[in-house]
Amino acid sequence: MKNSIIEVKKLTKKFGDFTAVNNISFSVTKGEIFGFLGPNGAGKTTSIKMLTTLLHPTSGTILLDGHDTVTAKNSVRESFGIVFQDQSLDDELTAAENMEFHGVLYKVPSALRKQRTEELLKIVELWDRRNDLVKQFSGGMKRRLEIARGLLHHPKILFLDEPTVGLDPQTRNHIWNYILNLNKKEKVTVFFTTHYMEEADRVASKVTIVDHGKIIAQGTPAELKKKSKTKTLEDAFIKLTGKSLRDEDASDIESLRNQKKMWRR
Amino acid sequence: MGPIYIMWLRQLKRYSRSRARMIGSLGQPLIFLLAFGFGFGHIYEKAGNGDYLQFLAPGVISMAVLFTAVFSGIELIWDRQFGFLKETLVAPVSRLNIMIGRTLGGATVAMLQGTIVLIISLLFGFRPDFQSILISLLFMFLIALLFTALGTALASQLNDMQSFPLIMNFLVMPLFFFSGAIFPLKGVTPILTIVASCNPLAYGVDGLRASFGGDSFYGMGMDFLVLGLFSAFFVALGSYLFSKIEI
Numbered sequence: 328m329k330n331s332i333i334e335v336k337k338l339t340k341k342f343g344d345f346t347a348v349n350n351i352s353f354s355v356t357k358g359e360i361f362g363f364l365g366p367n368g369a370g371k372t373t374s375i376k377m378l379t380t381l382l383h384p385t386s387g388t389i390l391l392d393g394h395d396t397v398t399a400k401n402s403v404r405e406s407f408g409i410v411f412q413d414q415s416l417d418d419e420l421t422a423a424e425n426m427e428f429h430g431v432l433y434k435v436p437s438a439l440r441k442q443r444t445e446e447l448l449k450i451v452e453l454w455d456r457r458n459d460l461v462k463q464f465s466g467g468m469k470r471r472l473e474i475a476r477g478l479l480h481h482p483k484i485l486f487l488d489e490p491t492v493g494l495d496p497q498t499r500n501h502i503w504n505y506i507l508n509l510n511k512k513e514k515v516t517v518f519f520t521t522h523y524m525e526e527a528d529r530v531a532s533k534v535t536i537v538d539h540g541k542i543i544a545q546g547t548p549a550e551l552k553k554k555s556k557t558k559t560l561e562d563a564f565i566k567l568t569g570k571s572l573r574d575e576d577a578s579d580i581e582s583l584r585n586q587k588k589m590w591r592r
Numbered sequence: 593m594g595p596i597y598i599m600w601l602r603q604l605k606r607y608s609r610s611r612a613r614m615i616g617s618l619g620q621p622l623i624f625l626l627a628f629g630f631g632f633g634h635i636y637e638k639a640g641n642g643d644y645l646q647f648l649a650p651g652v653i654s655m656a657v658l659f660t661a662v663f664s665g666i667e668l669i670w671d672r673q674f675g676f677l678k679e680t681l682v683a684p685v686s687r688l689n690i691m692i693g694r695t696l697g698g699a700t701v702a703m704l705q706g707t708i709v710l711i712i713s714l715l716f717g718f719r720p721d722f723q724s725i726l727i728s729l730l731f732m733f734l735i736a737l738l739f740t741a742l743g744t745a746l747a748s749q750l751n752d753m754q755s756f757p758l759i760m761n762f763l764v765m766p767l768f769f770f771s772g773a774i775f776p777l778k779g780v781t782p783i784l785t786i787v788a789s790c791n792p793l794a795y796g797v798d799g800l801r802a803s804f805g806g807d808s809f810y811g812m813g814m815d816f817l818v819l820g821l822f823s824a825f826f827v828a829l830g831s832y833l834f835s836k837i838e839i
Contacts, residue, residue, distance in 0.1 A: 379682055381839055404684035415675035419606045431598040432683040460609075 332357045332484060332516050333378070338387035340373050340540075347373040349540035350387070355533075357483075360510055360517045362531035362548075364524070366568050370540040371520045372412060375488050378518070379409055392483050405433065408477030408515075412488040414469055418462035422453055422472050425461060426479060433480035440479070447475035451505055467498035471505065478509060485509075487519035491526065499523070503530055524561035534560070538568045595685040599693025600700065603664065607701040614705070617663070621656045621709045625649070625716055628774055641776065649710075649718040650801040651773025654735055657706040658793060661736045662764050664698030665743015665830070669753055678839055687835040691744065695827060698740035699733060706732045721805030727812075728803040731819070735796040738823040741830035748833040773797045777809045792822035 333355035340348040348370040355361045365371050376382040378389055380400050388395060394402040416425050423444060430440035448454040451471035461469065470490060477485055487506070491499040507530060510517050521527055527534055528548045536544040536551070544551055544567050548560050555563040607614065629645045636644035671677040680690050710718075720728075746759060770784065771793040777785055788794040789810075799815030802808035808815070 376839070381678070381682060401684040404682055409682060411675060411678055413675050415677075415679045417602065417606075417676050417679075418674065419609055420602065424605070428598055428602060429679070429683075431594045432680065432685050434594060434684075 330356050332392055333361075333518065334388075334390040335378075336388045338374070338377065338389060339385045340370075340377060340382065341385045346540055348377070348384075351537065351540070351542050352387075353535055353542060353545065355484075355516060355518060357516055358510070358514055360507075360530055360532045361519070362527040362534035363518060363520045363537070364527055364534055364564065365520075365537040369537045369568075371537060372488060374537070375409075375486055375518075375520065379407060379486055380404060405480065406482060407484040407486055408480065408482035409486040410470070410473045410477050410488065410490050412492070414473070416461045416469055416473060416476075419460065421458050421460055422448065422464070423457040425472065426457075426476055429476045429479050435480050443479055443481075444475075447478055448472075450509065451475045467494050467502070470494065470498075470502060474502070474505060474509075478513065478515065481513070482515060484516045484518060487517065489520055489522065491521065491523060499526065506530070524559065524564050528560035536564065536567055543567055595683070595689045596693035596696065599680075599690055600697040603694065603697025603701055607704070614708075617656070617660055617705060618708065618712070620659065621652045622712065624652045624655065624774070625713055629716065645713070645716060645718055646720075647776065647801070647806060648774060649713040649716075649720070650804050650806060651771070651797050652713065653706050653709045653732070654771070654773055654793065654797045654800055655768050656709040657702045657732055657735045657796075658739050658768060659764065660705040661698060661702035661739035662743040662759070664701055665695070665740045665745070666747045666756065666759070667698070668694070668744055668747035668834075669750055669756075672747075672837075672839075673752065677837075681837070681839065687837075688831050691831045691834045695737065695740045695744060695830065698743070699736035702736035702740060703729070703732050706736070723805075724803045728800055731796055731799040731803055731815070734816075734819045734823050735793065735800075738792055738796070738819065738826050741823070741826040745826060745830040745833050748830070748837050767791055767793045770794070771797050772809065776807075778807075792819060795819045795822075 331354040335354065336352050338348055338351050339346065351374070363371055363374065373382065377384050378391065378396065380396050380403055383397065391403045392406040394406065396403050417428070420428065426444040426448070427440065430444070435443065445454065448457055451474060453468060453472055453475065456464070456468070461472065464472065474490070490506070491502055494502065503526065506517060509515060531548055533547055534545070534551065535542055544554070546554070551563045552558065552560060555566045557563040557566055625645075625648065629648050633644040636647070641647070668677070681687070770787045771791050772788055773793070777788050777794070795810060795815040795818040798809050799812055799819060802812045802815065810818075
């Protein structure tokens with residue numbers, strides 16, 4: 328596809344005998360807001376780690392903006408920004424210093440770095456707090472800073488792994504407004520995961536639902552609701568993935584990973 | 593150079609902002625200078641070995657460098673736990689550069705801490721020969737580099753701080769106590785001499801002491817050679833293990 332910015336082909340990741348991601352293929356169109364949904368342990372985070380070069384696929388290929396995530400790591404890394412599931416700021420530095428650090432690592436020229444930091448911190452309404460240490464920030468402020476930081480180097484894709492988890496509805500709303508605004512203004516493609524289905528329903532132009540490492544549904548939120556004859560995306564999601572609790576799957580993966588770590592020692 | 597510089601700068605900023613850590617880590621060297629320096633001083637002198645403080649101070653300075661360096665390296669575990677490590681690992685920068693910046697930053701912090709202890713020991717009456725201060729700084733730097741890299745290598749294999757006491761008690765403390773920092777290696781039982789000769793810190797302490805005008809056990813050239821080789825080895829090992837980190 329000409330217009331696709333993410334191209335995933337037959338992607339598989341195994342941890343020992345356990346297959347976390349099982350032969351999935353999908354593509355994301357430029358400028359899209361792409362929701363990657365699934366219950367706990369479905370393989371979402373593993374997929375994001377492979378998309379962002381943190382994990383090696385067992386097999387299959389991923390192209391980000393035309394670059395292979397295994398053979399052209401640095402080009403791939405320049406092409407995306409990421410907000411991780413859990414915090415990844417340096418608490419002992421100020422907001423501006425965290426931005427500065429990121430800019431230098433991504434080789435953004437000094438003048439542009441300053442201009443861009445001001446522009447982005449103003450958008451996420453943290454410009455006035457730029458010289459405060461991050462450890463004084465609330466959860467929502469940290470998230471906003473991470474979003475601003477992720478966009479500093481003009482990435483083409485922004486990965487958001489559960490960007491609104493643990494935040495109150497007001498903050499969640501604000502954060503999505505910033506993201507939608509930046510998506511329009513900067514033409515950045517957004518790839519996100521979330522457990523809040525109403526959010527996905529509201530913002531995603533396309534969603535993919537994964538379960539047990541496989542893709543089980545793809546389409547616009549409207550299409551999925553229509554296909555499953557449900558009123559909300561949440562109902563569609565439950566109908567597609569079943570009602571059983573997924574804690575055990577999740578802990579299975581965790582224990583496998585832990586075992587692996589132990590072996591590595 | 594940018595990424596190396598910014599990693600280095602980050603370590604320094606973190607250090608300068610945590611006054612508690614800076615002051616806290618001076619406690620141990622102070623206790624050693626006071627308790628050992630003044631407690632054993634007169635016995636040492638009676639045995640005809642001269643002024644104990646002149647002998648002890650380079651050892652305590654090395655200790656300050658050792659502790660701060662290992663701790664700086666181990667800080668990587670915090671970066672992993674608090675998530676900051678991921679930010680550096682997805683950046684379009686080679687891991688070698690990140691590791692070099694980190695290690696140089698940690699080593700600089702350890703040297704600063706060593707310099708503070710040097711100044712304190714001057715206040716207590718340590719009178720070194722400053723003619724070869726550059727060589728003294730070089731030895732301090734090599735000790736700092738070696739043990740920051742060692743700390744980083746260890747931290748890259750650990751997921752939490754639970755093994756930290758283990759490292760302190762079974763690695764760092766023995767390294768210090770069996771290095772000849774607090775007693776002369778000359779004339780001790782052969783087992784201790786053998787143990788010390790396998791201990792890279794022993795060469796660091798010995799070289800630092802010699803550069804300050806004290807007696808050398810191994811000879812300064814030998815100190816420099818062995819310490820340099822150990823440093824190179826641990827920097828290489830740390831870089832390799834750091835490049836293998838998966839999250």
